Amino acid sequence: MASILDFAAAQKPIYHQERPSKTGLLDWLTTVDHKKIGILYGGAGLFWLMVGGLEALLFRIQLAKPDQHIFIGDTYNGLVTMHATTMVFLAVMPMIAGFSNYFVPLMIGARDVAFPRMNAFSWWTFFAGSLTINASLLFCGAFPAAGWTGYAPLTTSEFSGMPIDFWWAGLTLLAVSSMVAGVNFVVTILNLRAPGMTLMRVPVLAWMMLVIQFLLAFSFPPITVGLILLAFDRTFGTVFYSTNMGGDPHLWQHLFWLFGHPEVYVLILPSMGIVSEILPVFTRRPLFGHHAVIFSGVFIGFVGFGVWGHHMFTAGMGPIADAAFASTTAIVAIPTGVKIFNWLGTLWNSKMTFPTAMLFAISFIPMFTIGGLSGMMHASPPLDLQQHDTYFVVAHFHYVLVGGALQGLFAGFYFYIPKISGKMLDETLGKIHFWVFLVGFNVTFFPMHLLGNHGMPRRIYTYPADAGWNTENLIATGGVFLMTAATLVFVYNLLTSLKNGKDAGSDPWDANTLEWMTTSPPPVHNFDFTPIVLSERPLWDHKYTPGFEIPVPEKAEEIHMPSPSWKPMWVSASAGVIIVGLLTFNGVLGIPGWPLCIVGAVGVILSVYAWVSEPV
Amino acid sequence: MSAHAENLIHDDAPGHEGHGALSENNFLGLPNIKLAMWAFLGSECMFFGSLIGTYFFYHGNSLGGPLPKDVFSIGITSISTFLLLMSSVTMALGVDAMKQQKPLTARTFILLTAALGATFVGFQVFEFHEFYTEKHLALSTSLFGSTFYTMTGFHGTHVTVGVIWLVIMSILITKKKLVPGKEAVNVEVMGLYWHFVDIVWIVIFTFVYLLEFLK
Known part of the structure; x- marks a missing residue:
């Protein structure tokens, strides 16, 4: 392998903006750069992950022993509600x-x-x-x-x-x-x-x-x-x-779950994508059944709109609806199975390396599969009637969302943060994070299968000592502390790496795709020249397949980048004022809401007008 | 670029020219904003689908009157429906004029469309007022009151947003901030939205109003 990533020879582009970017805080407030917005989203997600985790820690402490009265009634319900709302909407x-x-x-x-x-x-x-x-x-x-x-x-x-x-x-x-x-x-x-x-x-x-x-x-x-x-x-x-x-x-149940089930796939498909990117890089081979993985993902997306009723088997929809939703739900197993076997096919007999990103990506597969299999049980209405609203369901969706979605995202963090910060994360800390998290996660959620089968319902703040649920609950609470510790290790690793991390260079993993061809972190305009894609693995083929080198243009490109703008924030703020106006419409907070609605609506119109008149 | 690379691109990639500015970059040969509007209208289908679905989910479940048959007056609603349908004609003429590089003609048609849309909203306000004061149907009267006002109200809001959009566009044309040629697509996209809102009304008028009187 020659130093083939030598794109520095390419002409530097001439790039201009209508109005120059600001610096410091103003830049973050007015940025329209997808990379900065991505960092904002990711940072917010990590922050709320901590908050949601803390909420879980609190209510697990309440559940550690029978007949405790630390967080009871609406306090407990509030913690449970906000744990889920936070994790789904504000973290993942x-x-x-x-x-x-x-x-x-x-x-x-x-x-x-x-x-x-x-x-x-x-x-x-x-x-x-x-x-x-x-x-x-x-x-x-x-x-x-x-x-x-x-x-x-x-x-x-x-x-x-x-x-x-x-x-x-x-x-x-x-x-x-x-x-x-x-x-x-x-x-x-x-x-x-x-x-x-x-x-x-x-x-x-x-x-x-x-x-x-x-x-x-x-x-x-x-x-x-x-x-x-x-x-x-x-x-x-x-x-x-x-x-x-x-x-x-x-x-409500129909409207909510018609959203809610596609939402589940919104949470899991990106992690499946991350795993599908990471496995080929560390096995140094193409993704097995590349097209099948893509098509099965598309298929999951389509079927996702036809399965919402399986959340409502106990709601009394009638046998025909139950049967229909049971069948569509069972169908989801097929594309999911296709993906799992393709990942296994990618791993099979390969010469793997095991950096932390790969460990998380590999452990995604069995953990997600456990959650998927218990999910298939719920596709059957008679079984679901038994398991509905028990801890078995809690175990199921945490295996899918923590063992699946969150582990996939952790894999993504270890894999992609070097591109974002230009610094490698520490591998030793990473491996501590991985093992403690994996053990903690299983210690927390595996006992919940047993609790569910022993009849412990969800969303109760305590239970009697003679119900036979004591040991599992105590073990589960112990596991939460392990997961918390692991996550803190990750945050520590992330923060220290920004300062002390090894320089990543543009392509630390010898990877396949275009994002690794530009510098880490990438310049505002991402690429000095528009890459031309000749294969499924453009960068890999550029490095290793003669005749597939990404062509470097002879003359410099002229690039026009969008200018920073306050207008998006104005529109959001105006929309927020409308919502706060509706929220306080009846004067509950001591302010009448309807003037706020009018102010907000006028604000939206004016700021949209300013938005469309603004040169970009 | 090597001949090999040229072949690989031309085998697979349709119509690729300049890729400097973001707005020029389009792989499907369809302007970004048009594709975005189609995706948004798909989303809007789910929105109105949910609202209209809710109306029919509760149809006939109201515990007391007045019932749809007691309040609808097909004559008046037919007139407003006709006006809204005609606004689609003027909208199409406006889009066409813009494509033919006649911004002032386009502006006339756009303002005519806005006037027809505003008249439709006026009819709706009149209808709501009539239902509320004469027929004693309020939001909280029954499931019919709640579902009917919410569904048609959100449609009316969409028409109102469309009218505001049309007015803003005509201002931009007057100020020469929107010129025909490349930016004609902005008027076309507004047209897509307008026709969509029209079609939603056709669905509501047919299924909510007319079917009520089917024996």
Whole structure:
């Protein structure tokens, strides 16, 4: 291997902006650079991961022994609700958005996303939403406590107080943010690919991101409608969820799970993509069944819209609906199995190396498979009737979301942070993180299978000593401390690496895809020249396959980069004012809401006008 | 670039020219903004699908009157429906004028479209007022009141947003910030949105209003 990554010989591009970038804090507030927005998303995700983890730690302490009274009643319910809401919407989704923002344009050889200012709008709207949900602690002294699924009529004003208003308001903002991001990235991935990058040459991670962007764009509207109806019930006295006016509790469940199940695939598919990127690099061979992995991901995305009813087998939908949803759910096992066997095929008989990224990627496979298999049990209505709302379900989705999604994201962090910071993470600390986390995770969640089968229901704050659940609960709580310790090791590793880490260089892993061809961290314009893609593994073939060198253009490219802008934040802030206006419409916080709504609406119109008139 | 590389690209990649500015970069040969609008309209289908679905989920479940048949007056709604449909004609003429490099003609049609849309919203306000004061149907009266006002209200909001958009576009044309040629696509994309909102109304008018009177 020659020093073949010597793109430095290429002419430096001439790049210009309408208005120059600012520096320091102003730059972060007005940035439209996908890399900076990616870092913002990722940082926010890690922060909320800590918060969500702390919430879990607190309620696991409560459950460690029988008959404890540390966090009881609505405090306990609030911790459980916010643990799930935080982990799903504020931790894992923004971390995915972070990877998607930072790496999708790099992977497809683009300079930025299709709509950079819309991207900033998504980020600021997410930011406003995350603060709104948690603001209930500040204004009401309590968390929303109706479970992350927010089943109406439990969430109507008859049964739930003010914190739920913060919950629907924040989630509505997050839904808008995700929907806009979905549209933006669909266009980015379909339209901004480098020349020669046909759909089958798009890296698997970018493919999975494409699938989830469709899921985001099409699955968020139902929950937006559900949340709007809830907001109207609580604010304007509509009767959607009011059973004494003929309202049907099924309505919320249908709207929520029509969003909720595609959402599950939004959480897992990116991790599958990350694993599909990492395994080939450290086995030094192409991904086994590359096309099958892509198509199965697309198939999972499609089927994801037809399985929501399996969350409602106990809700009384009737035998025909139950049977239909049972079959569609069972079908999901096929594309998932295809992926698992392709990963195993990639590993089989290969000469592997085991850096931390690879360890997480490998352990993703069995941990996710355990969660997938217990998931298949729930596809069967009779079994599900037994397991519904027991700890068996809790064990199932934590194996999928922690053993699967989160481990995949950790793998992604170890693999990709050198590209973001230019510094390697420490491998020793990384391996400590991995092993402690893996053990802690299994110690926490494996006993929950047993607890569920012994009949322990979810969402109870304590249990009697003679129920036979004592040992498993104590073990599970112990495991949470291990997971906490492991995560702290990771954060320490991350922070110290920024200062002391070894220089990564552009291609520390000898990898396959375009993002490794540019410097670490990449320049604002990503690539000095637009790469031309000649194969599925453009960088690998550039290095090792004669005749597939990425051609370097002779003359320098002229690049126009989008200018920084305040307008996305203005629109987000105005939208936030509308939401706060609705939230306080009846004057609950001592301020009448309707003037805020008007101010917000006028603000949206004016800032959109400023947005479209602004030269980019 | 080697001949080998040239072949590899031309075998697979359709129509690739300059790739300097972001806006020029498009792999599918479809402008970014148009693709974005189609994706957004897909999302909107799910939005209105959920709202209209909710209406039918609760159809006939109201515990008390007034019922749809008691409040709808097909005559008046037919007039507003007709006006909204005509606004699609003027919208199409506006898009066409913009493509033919006639910005002032386009502006006339855009403003006409906005006027027709605003008239439709006016009819809706009148209808809501009538239902509320004469027929005693409020948001909180029954499931019908809640679902009907929310569904048609969100449609009306979409028309209103469209009217604001049309007005902003005509201002931009007047100020010569929106010139025909490359930016004609912006008017076309607005047209896509407008036609979509129209189609949603056709669905609502047919299934919510007219089917009520089917024996």
